Each structure stands twice: as C-alpha cells, then as structure tokens.
Amino acid sequence: xxxVTQAQTEISVVEKEDVTLDCVYETRDTTxxxxxxxxxxSGELVFLIRRNSFDEQNEISGxxxxxxxxxxxxxxxxxxxxxxxxxxxxxxxxxxxSYNFNKFYFGSxxxxxxxx
Amino acid sequence: xxxxxxxxxxxxxxxxxxxxxxxxxxxxHDAMYWYRQDxxxxxxxxxxxxxxxxxxKGDIAEGYSVSREKKESFPLxxxxxxxxxxxxxxxxxxxxxRGLSEKLFFGSGTQLSVL
Numbered sequence: 001x002x003x004v005t006q007a008q009t010e011i012s013v014v015e016k017e018d019v020t021l022d023c024v025y026e027t028r029d030t031t032x033x034x035x036x037x038x039x040x041x042s043g044e045l046v047f048l049i050r051r052n053s054f055d056e057q058n059e060i061s062g063x064x065x066x067x068x069x070x071x072x073x074x075x076x077x078x079x080x081x082x083x084x085x086x087x088x089x090x091x092x093x094x095x096x097x098s099y100n101f102n103k104f105y106f107g108s109x110x111x112x113x114x115x116x
Numbered sequence: 117x118x119x120x121x122x123x124x125x126x127x128x129x130x131x132x133x134x135x136x137x138x139x140x141x142x143x144x145h146d147a148m149y150w151y152r153q154d155x156x157x158x159x160x161x162x163x164x165x166x167x168x169x170x171x172x173k174g175d176i177a178e179g180y181s182v183s184r185e186k187k188e189s190f191p192l193x194x195x196x197x198x199x200x201x202x203x204x205x206x207x208x209x210x211x212x213x214r215g216l217s218e219k220l221f222f223g224s225g226t227q228l229s230v231l
Contacts, residue, residue: 004158009156035219035220037220037222042224043204043206043224043225043227044222044223044224044225045206045208045220045222046222047219047220047221050219091158091159102147102210102218103161104149104159104161104220105158106151106158106159107158108156108157108158109156109157109158
C-alpha cells in the first residue's frame with residue numbers, strides 16, 4: 001500500500017488563481033514528520049516545509065500555506081495567487097523515525113502548470 | 117556555499133557497461149541516500165548510508181552498488197545487471213541524528229540513459 005498518496009497527477013491553473021495540492025499519508029507511528037518539496041525543471045528538490053505529528057497548527061509562509069489534519073491523515077498545500085515561477089513538480093513526503101535510520105516515503109508528485 | 121554536487125548531469129550507458137554516478141557533499145552530513153525517479157513516479161530508495169564504511173540496501177537495490185569510503189562521497193554504480201537503468205538519479209543527505217527527522221538536502225540529479 002502507498003504510504004503517501006498524491007492523487008493529482010497534474011494541475012493547470014492560470015496565473016493569480018489559488019491552487020491546493022492534496023497529500024494523504026498512512027502510518028502507524030505516533031511520531032512522524034511530513035514534508036513538502038518542490039522540484040523545478042532543474043531537477044533538484046527544494047525543501048519547503050516540515051511538520052511533526054504533534055503540531056497540527058496550520059502554517060503560512062507568504063503565498064504558501066499548509067493544512068495538516070491528523071483526523072483525515074492529510075497534509076495539503078495551498079498556493080495563493082499562483083505565479084508562473086510556481087510551475088514545478090511538488091512532492092509530499094513522510095518520514096518515520098526508527099532505530100536504524102529515518103526512512104522517507106515520497107508521493108508520486110503533482111505537476112503544477114501555471115499559465116500566464 | 118555548502119551543498120551536494122552530482123556529476124555528470126547526463127550519462128549514457130552502453131549495453132553491458134557499468135557506470136558510476138558521483139555524489140559529493142560538503143555539509144558535514146553523516147547520512148547519505150540514493151534515489152531513483154521515473155516519470156510520474158515518486159522517489160524510490162536504492163541505497164543509504166548512515167556513517168562512513170557502512171551502507172544498507174533500500175527498496176530497489178538490485179543491479180546497483182555503492183561505497184562510502186569518505187564522509188563526503190557516496191558514489192553509485194549502475195551495473196550491467198540493472199536491465200532498466202534509464203531514470204533520473206538523485207543523491208541526498210541529512211545530518212543523521214537518530215530519533216529526529218532531519219530534512220533531506222538534494223543534489224541536482226543525474227539523468228542516465230541507455231544507448
């Protein structure tokens with residue numbers, strides 16, 4: 001079974017529209033971390049946010065906001081007033097701590113196309 | 117500036133050939149990872165290393181090998197046993213503190229194609 005599901009394969013919006021990228025995760029751990037990464041055409045994944053399982057407070061950073069809901073195992077990402085530079089593939093990831101190492105599970109990614 | 121350097125950016129492999137992808141970091145990180153990315157799929161873990169001279173298989177290690185002789189370096193060899201090597205390969209690292217989930221830092225990747 002998929003640990004992290006990003007059901008939206010590709011989304012296209014027009015500049016200035018708001019867009020929400022969905023992420024649903026599955027874990028039995030009580031302590032875990034959730035991440036969002038952005039992969040621009042250059043290929044390198046860029047860290048956006050990390051949230052631990054005990055902190056359900058939503059976060060806003062400029063035009064970006066994240067909604068974490070443990071009750072629905074979701075960690076959704078909203079871009080307000082999208083811009084062309086937001087065009088990229090966005091990955092949601094889950095990390096479970098263990099004795100051995102931190103294993104990261106990535107979703108399949110959502111490709112966001114922002115058109116001018 | 118600290119970061120992860122992957123080389124080459126593009127690599128072509130002939131049938132039956134082994135090729136090595138380079139990954140160097142100057143972040144003083146203990147843990148290093150290799151991921152494979154196929155179109156429309158997430159990142160799949162090939163190998164990881166938590167400390168020098170130690171490494172473990174990930175989910176798709178068959179046909180790949182690694183070494184970790186230096187803290188800064190974690191090269192990946194794609195052997196001839198890997199029958200479908202065409203993919204984008206990403207190297208990553210983090211501090212390696214156990215019990216705390218550090219964020220991963222990524223290199224810019226290597227695109228491997230078969231001739």
